[in-house]
Amino acid sequence: MDRLFHALADATRRDILRRSVDGELSVSRLAADYPMSFAAVQKHVAVLEQVGLVTKVRRGRELLVRSEPEALRRAREALDQLEEAWRGRIQRMSALLDED
């Protein structure tokens, strides 16, 4: 979970995720739009891949990057769990008020 949130804690990586929804962009095509070297973008994609946020599929001599919603869902559930603890507090407060 640490690594999942870490992967999301970078604007470039989140942008890559957004653009990879259709899975039709190669690493070099993605890299062309960022103000950094190809290798740097390659590393960002690797970080996303290691936590399962994207997968790569070969097409000819390029690798297409596709974002995977599964991992995204895992992150959302972790946030939901945190929020749920908070909702539980609201309920306890309501219960207290109802006792009056």
Next chain:
Amino acid sequence: MDRLFHALADATRRDILRRSVDGELSVSRLAADYPMSFAAVQKHVAVLEQVGLVTKVRRGRELLVRSEPEALRRAREALDQLEEAWRGRIQRMSALLDED
């Protein structure tokens, strides 16, 4: 947003968040339960505070830590936005299939 996700990318910080829902635990009380120095926990709380995930309220000589659901909601919305792009893709695929 980078710093928000970064703050969430640490198990100790997420645990502090969970335990601070009721806002009744002081920094030192929190710190007592982690295998690290008081100063280290203090730093974790500071990270959470800087992105608005918790606030501190004085009670006597201690500072009570309370988690703030607002910031959590911001993170969730960012994830929702990413997932929405993906749902849009599903819809486009469905539309294509319907054309047949």
Next chain:
DNA sequence: CTAACCTACAACCAAATGGTTGTATCAACT
């Protein structure tokens, strides 16, 4: 008032992060 407790903050250190360049591999086009 003094001692004890809670917090803040600085200085320091090892390890990880995010970037670079350079080299190697591998597929495809002519």
Next chain:
DNA sequence: AGTTGATACAACCATTTGGTTGTAGGTTAG
């Protein structure tokens, strides 16, 4: 076969991170 394009990966560097210890400032209890 040789060249070009796309990717992988290592080595290196500056900065940040996550931890430590030590010092100092307030606040409460006795």
